[in-house]
Amino acid sequence: MKGRTIKRHFRESFKTLSRNGWMTFASISAVTVTLLLVGVFAIIMMNLNKVADDIENDVEIKVLIDIIEDPNQAKEAEDKLISDIEKLPEVKEVKYSSKENELNLLIEDFGDDLSLFEQSNPLRNVLYVKASDPQQTAKVAKKIDALDNTYEVVYGEGKVEKLFSFLNTSRNVGLILIVGLLFTAIFLISNTIRITIIARRDEIEIMKLVGATNAFVRIPFVLEGMWLGVLGSIIPIAVVSIVYYNVYNVLQPRLHGELVQLLDLSPLLYQVNALIIVLGIFIGVWGSFMSVRKFLKI
Amino acid sequence: MIQMNNVVKKYPNGVVAANGISVDIKQGEFVYVVGPSGAGKSTFIKLMYREEKPTSGEVIIAGTNLSTLKNRQVPYLRRQLGVVFQDFKLLPRLNVYENVAFALEVIEEHPKTIRKQVMDVLDLVGLKHKVRMFPNELSGGEQQRVSIARSIVNMPKVVIADEPTGNLDPETSWEIMNIFEEINARGTTVVMATHNREIVNAIRKRVIAIEGGLIVRDVDGGDYGYEG
Numbered sequence: 001m002k003g004r005t006i007k008r009h010f011r012e013s014f015k016t017l018s019r020n021g022w023m024t025f026a027s028i029s030a031v032t033v034t035l036l037l038v039g040v041f042a043i044i045m046m047n048l049n050k051v052a053d054d055i056e057n058d059v060e061i062k063v064l065i066d067i068i069e070d071p072n073q074a075k076e077a078e079d080k081l082i083s084d085i086e087k088l089p090e091v092k093e094v095k096y097s098s099k100e101n102e103l104n105l106l107i108e109d110f111g112d113d114l115s116l117f118e119q120s121n122p123l124r125n126v127l128y129v130k131a132s133d134p135q136q137t138a139k140v141a142k143k144i145d146a147l148d149n150t151y152e153v154v155y156g157e158g159k160v161e162k163l164f165s166f167l168n169t170s171r172n173v174g175l176i177l178i179v180g181l182l183f184t185a186i187f188l189i190s191n192t193i194r195i196t197i198i199a200r201r202d203e204i205e206i207m208k209l210v211g212a213t214n215a216f217v218r219i220p221f222v223l224e225g226m227w228l229g230v231l232g233s234i235i236p237i238a239v240v241s242i243v244y245y246n247v248y249n250v251l252q253p254r255l256h257g258e259l260v261q262l263l264d265l266s267p268l269l270y271q272v273n274a275l276i277i278v279l280g281i282f283i284g285v286w287g288s289f290m291s292v293r294k295f296l297k298i
Numbered sequence: 299m300i301q302m303n304n305v306v307k308k309y310p311n312g313v314v315a316a317n318g319i320s321v322d323i324k325q326g327e328f329v330y331v332v333g334p335s336g337a338g339k340s341t342f343i344k345l346m347y348r349e350e351k352p353t354s355g356e357v358i359i360a361g362t363n364l365s366t367l368k369n370r371q372v373p374y375l376r377r378q379l380g381v382v383f384q385d386f387k388l389l390p391r392l393n394v395y396e397n398v399a400f401a402l403e404v405i406e407e408h409p410k411t412i413r414k415q416v417m418d419v420l421d422l423v424g425l426k427h428k429v430r431m432f433p434n435e436l437s438g439g440e441q442q443r444v445s446i447a448r449s450i451v452n453m454p455k456v457v458i459a460d461e462p463t464g465n466l467d468p469e470t471s472w473e474i475m476n477i478f479e480e481i482n483a484r485g486t487t488v489v490m491a492t493h494n495r496e497i498v499n500a501i502r503k504r505v506i507a508i509e510g511g512l513i514v515r516d517v518d519g520g521d522y523g524y525e526g
């Protein structure tokens with residue numbers, strides 16, 4: 001395609017945008033609302049995922065070891081248990097903590113009142129195990145439980161599953177909502193393009209009569225759809241960026257040192273804004289393709 | 299130049315508008331297509347520029363077999379043809395010059411070539427002095443001249459016209475016919491469907507009469523053959 005032809009297509013697509021006035025406005029508004037929700041949803045989901053990751057990575061399995069009186073036998077049994085656990089393919093690391101160490105941790109947490117237990121320590125020696133994939137935690141815990149010399153195996157049972165199911169539910173609800181909105185926006189855009197096409201039916205007929213290729217006829221309409229998508233992504237990008245910037249600056253100082261952290265501004269906003277504009281262009285181009293195909297019989 | 303072999307056209311609603319048409323039109327010929335209303339003249343014309351596809355049979359235009367022509371090749375067929383209609387089909391928002399140039403712009407001709415060819419054909423149809431006027435500022439005859447200019451601006455080998463004088467008064471019709479004769483004299487094949495008895499009987503050319511989707515008469519220098 002020649003340079004002046006491309007210029008012509010751009011000129012034509014801009015002309016019809018302004019000529020369609022209200023329809024253009026309605027389409028852009030629909031795209032704006034859709035993309036705004038997509039943006040907000042993406043930021044919330046990505047942050048929730050981050051929170052889930054943070055919590056997940058903190059999940060470990062606590063293995064209480066059977067008490068064996070004879071120190072030699074005890075040492076032998078513990079070593080065997082450790083090596084058995086390390087042999088499990090899903091296990092990332094195993095840490096040993098003696099019952100004295102456990103008591104010290106308790107004393108740190110709850111105060112010196114507990115120091116009287118130092119005479120006869122009621123606690124057990126413990127192994128802390130991390131799975132290489134946190135989602136496998138439950139399975140690993142079960143396998144360890146089946147090994148010899150384990151008294152009890154505990155992990156954040158229930159809590160972890162609840163978090164995952166909450167994340168999955170909100171992800172699905174959000175996706176359904178967004179898909180619905182995407183279709184609405186595509187529908188509105190294809191309507192706008194349809195009006196353009198009807199208004200220019202004679203022109204299209206003559207173009208085809210004198211030998212214009214289908215691409216030549218189609219491109220201005222596809223461009224028009226693309227502009228609708230691009231224009232519709234301006235407000236969402238601005239709003240999402242400004243709001244997240246402020247939320248981040250208010251919340252992040254308060255979360256200092258906590259387990260849960262917000263995602264940094266830098267990659268997140270670029271990613272989400274890129275998503276918004278790519279989706280906007282996709283909606284616009286797809287919407288116009290739909291009506292061009294139907295109305296031009298091409 | 300134009301060949302049809304046993305062409306049948308059955309519309310989706312069941313109407314058979316061509317019922318086994320065979321014809322051979324040579325390069326440089328001037329042919330009238332006549333017949334009663336609903337006989338199938340417009341269908342005959344539409345089959346030639348592939349507005350309609352034949353249900354069966356062959357249509358061959360300038361060596362191209364339209365029966366096997368792919369949809370995406372149709373634009374290149376159309377560039378070899380000029381088509382003129384009763385209702386002119388001009389674009390009201392474009393002036394005379396732009397309406398004619400349009401035909402070359404959509405096939406991505408070079409701007410210099412466009413300017414020269416557009417002015418040449420507007421000269422031929424006698425509208426060089428009205429290039430800046432818009433269709434609604436022109437008479438019917440002038441609008442038809444613009445439409446003819448557009449149909450020949452890419453120098454087609456064939457010009458096809460469906461009742462080009464249908465909307466014009468007798469005197470204007472003669473002027474339009476002069477232009478078609480001029481185009482034909484330059485070697486272009488002209489096929490024209492018409493109801494205009496005076497013209498057919500005065501400017502004697504090959505006459506193909508169609509009735510009920512069949513060619514019932516095909517005479518060189520024949521007359522119109524129907525009562526006005």
Ligand SMILES: Nc1ncnc2c1ncn2[C@@H]1O[C@H](COP(=O)(O)OP(=O)(O)OP(=O)(O)O)[C@@H](O)[C@H]1O
Binds near residue numbers: 309335339
């Ligand atoms: N697109 C179409 N779909 C269905 N039937 C059609 C279509 N076009 C034409 N016909 C039918 O085919 C027959 C021939 O029509 P056509 O337009 O070729 O006649 P015509 O000779 O040009 O008539 P006129 O002199 O009135 O222009 C008519 O019966 C018409 O109703």
Ligand SMILES: [Mg+2]
Binds near residue numbers: 339341460
């Ligand atoms: Mg007709």
